[in-house]
Amino acid sequence: GPYQPREPGYGLYQPGFSPHDDQIPDPESRMLAVQNAKAYLLKTSTASGLNLYDHLANMLTKILDEKPTNAVDIIENISKDVKWSQFQKKMDTLRDEHEILPTFEAAEKRKALFLKQNGEKDEELEEETEDTPLPNVMETAFYFEQAGIGLSKDESYHIFLALKNLITVHPIQTCRFWGKILGLEMNYIIAEVQCHEGEEEEETGEEEVTEEGGKEIDEVEVEDEEKEKEDKPLESTYKPPPVIPKEEDGSGANKYVYFVCNEPGTPWVKLPPVTPAQIVCARKIKKFFTGRLDAPVVSFPPFPGNEANYLRAQVARISAGTQISPIGFYQFAEEEEEEEEEEGGRGTYEENPDFQPLSVAEMVDSLSTWVHHTQSILQQGRCVWLNPFKKSEGEEPEDDEDEDEEEEKAEEPDALQQEIGPPLLTPLSEDEGIQNIPAWTAQASTNLIPQHAVAVLQSNRWPGAYAFASGRKFGNIYFGWGHKYSPENHTPALPQPVQAEYPRGPEITETRDPTLEEELAFKASKEEALDAAEEEEDEEDAEEDDEEEDND
Numbered sequence: 001g002p003y004q005p006r007e008p009g010y011g012l013y014q015p016g017f018s019p020h021d022d023q024i025p026d027p028e029s030r031m032l033a034v035q036n037a038k039a040y041l042l043k044t045s046t047a048s049g050l051n052l053y054d055h056l057a058n059m060l061t062k063i064l065d066e067k068p069t070n071a072v073d074i075i076e077n078i079s080k081d082v083k084w085s086q087f088q089k090k091m092d093t094l095r096d097e098h099e100i101l102p103t104f105e106a107a108e109k110r111k112a113l114f115l116k117q118n119g120e121k122d123e124e125l126e127e128e129t130e131d132t133p134l135p136n137v138m139e140t141a142f143y144f145e146q147a148g149i150g151l152s153k154d155e156s157y158h159i160f161l162a163l164k165n166l167i168t169v170h171p172i173q174t175c176r177f178w179g180k181i182l183g184l185e186m187n188y189i190i191a192e193v194q195c196h197e198g199e200e201e202e203e204t205g206e207e208e209v210t211e212e213g214g215k216e217i218d219e220v221e222v223e224d225e226e227k228e229k230e231d232k233p234l235e236s237t238y239k240p241p242p243v244i245p246k247e248e249d250g251s252g253a254n255k256y257v258y259f260v261c262n263e264p265g266t267p268w269v270k271l272p273p274v275t276p277a278q279i280v281c282a283r284k285i286k287k288f289f290t291g292r293l294d295a296p297v298v299s300f301p302p303f304p305g306n307e308a309n310y311l312r313a314q315v316a317r318i319s320a321g322t323q324i325s326p327i328g329f330y331q332f333a334e335e336e337e338e339e340e341e342e343e344g345g346r347g348t349y350e351e352n353p354d355f356q357p358l359s360v361a362e363m364v365d366s367l368s369t370w371v372h373h374t375q376s377i378l379q380q381g382r383c384v385w386l387n388p389f390k391k392s393e394g395e396e397p398e399d400d401e402d403e404d405e406e407e408e409k410a411e412e413p414d415a416l417q418q419e420i421g422p423p424l425l426t427p428l429s430e431d432e433g434i435q436n437i438p439a440w441t442a443q444a445s446t447n448l449i450p451q452h453a454v455a456v457l458q459s460n461r462w463p464g465a466y467a468f469a470s471g472r473k474f475g476n477i478y479f480g481w482g483h484k485y486s487p488e489n490h491t492p493a494l495p496q497p498v499q500a501e502y503p504r505g506p507e508i509t510e511t512r513d514p515t516l517e518e519e520l521a522f523k524a525s526k527e528e529a530l531d532a533a534e535e536e537e538d539e540e541d542a543e544e545d546d547e548e549e550d551n552d
Contacts, residue, residue: 050086058082109265113161133175134167140177140475143468146445147456149479151180158264163191166259166268171196178258178319179464179478181311186262186291190315193257197250242388244380246275251347252375252383253279253316260311262291269293271312276381277304282313286483286490300492314482316377322465323374323476324457326363329355330373330425347375347384349424357471363455364442367428370457370467378419385419434461435487461485 041053059082063071071078137160144150151159159177167175170193178190247254259268285299293308303310331352363369375383422430431439437460445454445468459465464480502508514522 048083048086050083055079055082106263109263110158111265113158113165113265132167133172134164135176137163137177140477143454143470143473143475144456144466144477146454147443147466147468149456149466149477151479155264159189162189162261162264162268166191166193169268170259177477178315179480181289181314181478181482182480183289183291188260188262188289188291188311189264191259191268192319193259194250194255195257244276244382244386244388246273247382247384249273253320253377253381255375256319258312258315260293269308271308271315272305274309274312274316275304278309278313279316279377279381280379282310282317284493289482300495311482317484318462318465318478318482320374320377320383322459322462322467322478323372324370324428324467325373325474326355326358326469327369327371327425327427328352329472329474330371332425347424349373355472357469360444360450360453360455360470363469364444367431367440367442370428370440370469371425372422372428373425375424376421378421380419383421387416387418389416428457431461434485437487 038053041056042051044051059075059078062078062082068074068078137156138153141150141153141156150156163175163177166172172193173196174194176192178192181188181190249257254273258271260271261268281301281303284301285297285303287297287299287303287310289311290307293306293311295307297303297305297307297310329352330349333348333350358369377383378385380386428440433439439459439461441458441460443456443458444450445456447453454468454470457467461484462478462480463483463485465476465478467476468474
C-alpha cells in the first residue's frame, strides 16, 4: 500500500485485514495478531516505567467516571492528569512534606566528623602536631593527584576527619590510609593501624584464656568418649591434614591491624586476624565484594569465613605484593642482624637517618631503585614457614596412640620442603612479569616541568596499586576491586574425582538366578553323583567281605 511502517494506515491493505475484503480471517491468526498487539501495548517505558496498555485503561476509566463534555477535545489534558497522578502520594497532610535528598542524608552522616567529641576545647597547634599518629592524608592526596590518582578533595578531607576520630577512640601507635576497595553495593575505606603493645597483649590473653578453658572441657569429653568407643564398631582411619596455625599479632601477615568503614562518618569496624587457610583459599577464588562484612562468600573451594575474612585475606595479599619504598630509606637493625640471620631471615627494619634521596629520573628509569618493605606470603599462607608435623618444645607425648601418630608423622616431614621467600628489601627488578607484561610501570608525573615532577609506580599484577616518591617522601595506596590481574579468564577449581565404592571381582560379584531347566539338570546330576557314590561304597564293602573270607 501507499503507507509506510509506523503510519496510521499501515496494514490496511494486507491480506486478511483489509476492510474491503469479504473473507473472514482465520481465528488462530486473528488471536495471534491480538496477542502481539497487546504485548506491544504492555511494553514498559524506560523513561517513566509505565506502559501504554495501563495508561489507556486508566484514561478510559477516568472518562467513563467523570463523563466530561467534548472528551475528544480534552483527551490530551486527561492523559497528562493520569500521568501526573502516578507520581503523587495518595495521602493528605496538613503541611507539605519535603523530600529528603541524598545529599542531605550524606551531610547528616558526615556532620559528626566536623564536631569535636566530649566537649574538646581549642588547643595550641604545637601540642596537636607533636607525635601524633594521624597521617597527613591531604598531603599524600596532593602528590598522587599529580599523576591523576586519588579521590576528590572533599572525600579525602572526610577520610582525614574519619581517621582522626579513629585515633581518638582506639589506642593507636601508627595509622595510615591504606586505600579503598570497591564493592557492588557499598565500598570499603581501609585504615592500616599498629596498636600499642599492651592493647595487643590484652586481646591475645583473652583468646588464650578461652582456649585453655576449652581444653579442660575437651579432656573431660575425651574420657567419656573413650568409654563409649569400646562398644562401638571400627571407625575410619582417615586423618585430616594438620591445621596450620595463624601468625601471631604483630608479625607476618598479622603485623598490622585493619579498620574499615563504608563511608566517612560511619563507625569503624576492626577486621579479624587472617589465617593461612583463608589466604590459600583466597588465591583459588575470585569474588566481588558486596560492601557487607557479614555477607557469606559462596565459592568453590568453600571459603572458611565470611566477607570480612575474605577482605582481610585480600588486603594481606595486596600489601605483601605492593608495599614498596625507595632503596635506602629503610635499613636493618645492626643489633638484630646476627640473631635474625640464624633464625633464617630478617623480619624487622628501621628508618635510615642517613638516607640520600635519588632523583626522579633515576627512580623512573630503573626498578632497582625501589624495594619491597613488606614480607611476601609463602604458598603455605604464612610469611614464615612452619612445619605442621613438628610439635613445640613444651608439648609431651601422652598415650600410646599419640606415640603411634608421631611414628606415622615422622615419615611425612621428609617429603615436605621448607619454603623460602624473597627477603625483605628486595628490589622490584627481581619481580616476575606476567607473560610479556612487566610487574611494574614507572613514569614521571609530568615531562613539561621535570624539576618538580613526582616518580609514580603502577602495579600491573594488582591493578589499582600505586606508589609515589618525591625527595624524602613516599607513599603507597590502593584503589580497585581487590582482584589480581590474570591474562586468562578465571576458571574455578574442579571438584575431586569420585572415590570408588568397593573393589570389583568375582568374589563379591552377585551371580544370576538359575532357570528351571538348569535347576532340574543340577538336581539330576546331583542324584546321579549320589547313586554313583553309593555304588562305589557297595563295591568296596563287597571287596572287603571277599578279602575277609579268603583270610579265613
